[in-house]
Amino acid sequence: MTSKIVISHATVDKPLVEAFIDFLRLGLSLDRKDIYCTSISGTIPTGVKFVDHIKEHIEGAQLVPLLLTENYFKSKFCLAEMGAVWMINKNIYPIIIPPLNHTAIEDTPLKGMQIRYIKSFEDLLGIGDEFHALGVLDDVPISTLVSKESKKFFKNYEEILDEIKIVEKATVSQEDYNTIVSDNERLLNLIDVKIEEIDSLKEFVEKIKQAKDKQEIAEIEMADAPIWEQFEEHVENVKFSIRGLDKIIQSALFYDVRGEEFWPPYGVYTEEIKNLASREKIFEDYGGNGITVNERFPDIRAAIEKINILERFIANNNDLLEETFESNYSVPLIFKSADFWEELLRANIVISER
Known part of the structure; x- marks a missing residue:
């Protein structure tokens, strides 16, 4: 059984990930079972190939938040995972963590995509509203809980950002690394094809929008x-x-x-x-x-x-x-x-x- 959300992150950013999960659980009332995160002990069962396990959960997730930090972009594994998420799960939710800005995604498949920052208290409130709008949350978030947990998150935020600046090089086995590289190359080869398909669909929809009313457009898009x-x-x-x-x-x-x-x-x-x-x-x-x-x-x-x-x-x-x-x-x-x-x-x- 897969989880509602899969958090894509760098292993060395665990303090940030733990704080973010606390906000999701306590502020947005998400159950622990609805959150898939490899940094949390017990997420991947003993004896299971972790690459296959991650793929399965990405495919079944309602939403895949990407915690984009300096460590994330330095990790070959994270970049491969980003490519995989872009290809197999349309519900990507990129979150940029300071000191990075939008230029960090210029050379990635996420270029041109709307992004979310975590710079202020209001940013976390916005995440709660968007998660509800995207169907991840069954109920509207309770404003008092969101406010309380947002304040708690930012109380230690600067310390967390300082802590994750100390980067230790993450390692994987040669076999897993080769698998990741192979998968990444295969997925990147498909990107151009997918981009052409997207452009073609956008052109098709635009033509229809010029000739039909909104109700007919929705029906045609669904029928297609x-x-x-x-x-x-x-x-x-x-x-x-x-x-x-x-x-x-x-x-x-x-x-x-x-x-x-x-x-x-x-x-x-x-x-x-x-x-x-x-x-x-x-x-x-x-x-x-x-x-x-x-x-x-x-x-x-x-x-x-x-x-x-x-x-x-x-x-x-x-x-x-x-x-x-x-x-x-x-x-x-x-x-x-x-x-x-x-x-x-x-x-x-x-x-x-x-």
């Missing part, structure tokens, strides 16, 4: 993507549309997809049901159709629209999706299954009494 990427995009759209809805409403939507009536245990959810009914978010009909939602509310109507799109997409592409789906998830590709809704859409399903 591989089937699996389209599926993941539809899943994210549904997940985003229902996450702010009460579990009673989520469950009513789920049972509507199944073509079944929804009868939640009234004694358990009495107050919740009364509250939603008083706001006319739901309709109660315990003598007939059970609990149904009020589609006049924009958030509910938007959720229904996204759900219908995902359901049709799965029905039309089931055979193409099934093999990849089975290798990524522990539940079957059955849209009307509660397991599917809970694992992929993060829905909170209340079991109906009938």
Whole structure:
């Protein structure tokens, strides 16, 4: 199982990495299991080839922050890892550490990419907001925690920067070094090809934008993507549309997809049901159709629209999706299954009494 984020860093920058991880855990409420960092003891199991282990986690990460220091650019291993990240994971999050500035990435695959600095208290606040926007954090960061841990981080920041100036040359075995060099050469040979593909896609999208409205552009861009990427995009759209809805409403939507009536245990959810009914978010009909939602509310109507799109997409592409789906998830590709809704859409399903 891979982690949400993989921190790419120089081994000798461990004090900085530890302080950054403390901020992520205590300030942004990220679980330790969601953070992959080779400087932390126990990250790579005994007997496992560490290069293969790192590759696997980079491929599966939602985000790969790069802590770019002077030590990072002096490390051949780090530069090889940067090239690998650029090729196999589109969610790169470059962070430049003083005294470096944007010129440090001029001769790297990151040239032209938007970067984040850690120079001030506000920079860490910005990281919290961006991690939430990128989907790494399920909930909006608690401002008091972010503020407290940001202050704690900067209290010792200058000392940490002084400490990591003392660079000890990191070493790896000859076999691992040869593997890294070989992988790096292969990845660098592909960079030119990928750049051409990116330029071609940008040109294609630009032409469409000049002739179509934004909604059509989004549809065309998604249709041009591989089937699996389209599926993941539809899943994210549904997940985003229902996450702010009460579990009673989520469950009513789920049972509507199944073509079944929804009868939640009234004694358990009495107050919740009364509250939603008083706001006319739901309709109660315990003598007939059970609990149904009020589609006049924009958030509910938007959720229904996204759900219908995902359901049709799965029905039309089931055979193409099934093999990849089975290798990524522990539940079957059955849209009307509660397991599917809970694992992929993060829905909170209340079991109906009938």
